[in-house]
Amino acid sequence: MYKLYGGSFTRGLAPQMVLEESGLPYELHVVDMANKEFRSEAFLKVNPAGFVPALETPEGDILHEAAAIMLYLTDRHGLDALAPSPTDPQRGVFLSKLFYFTNDLQPSFKRFYYAPRYALQKSDIDALKAQCRDTILERWQVLETWLAENGPYHLGERLSFADLHLAMWMVYGFEKPADFLDQFPASRRLYDLCLDRPVSGPMLRGLVDIITGHRAA
């Protein structure tokens, strides 16, 4: 059985949606983010990078990096409903859109959410956040144009976990969940489709509630 270290308001939700959508059995370890469990001695033995999520496989290997975990699950279990297989012609577009997001956009989100860690001095925090926001919106436009011309999903009419992953990041928003989607109608359409899904929809809505409560606190 798999063991997922995630939960709470972490990007562990993305691999968790893959596990739930596919019905694979797993146990969830909710990492206590508020008390920085991810930097505890015990957790660093699980993921020396000190980041959430991580996945323990039935063989006892520990995997980290959310996108890698999702790709591993879909490949290993032949989950064609969530990702094109390695020989599927749509695999290339799927990988390039997924990696574009993880490599090009995700780092700016991290710097936005953890701005005090990255700013050289306290007085730079607001400017750093503004710069990250501008970068994200500019780079997101590439995906928006793709979705407007080829959507509603990354792969046209075919859902993949790249869509669920993107929907999760839309939930995060900047100040409020999904607060930048007014300027991205094709992304909003994808977001709404994911929220309508019977399995992942309630999980994404749960994240909306968690984030709304967390940011109000």
Ligand SMILES: N[C@@H](CCC(=O)N[C@@H](CS)C(=O)NCC(=O)O)C(=O)O
């Ligand atoms: N590249 C990693 C980043 C993981 C990551 O930054 N996770 C956040 C939670 S969503 C975390 O562990 N934050 C704690 C920290 O940065 O100290 C991935 O995509 O899995």
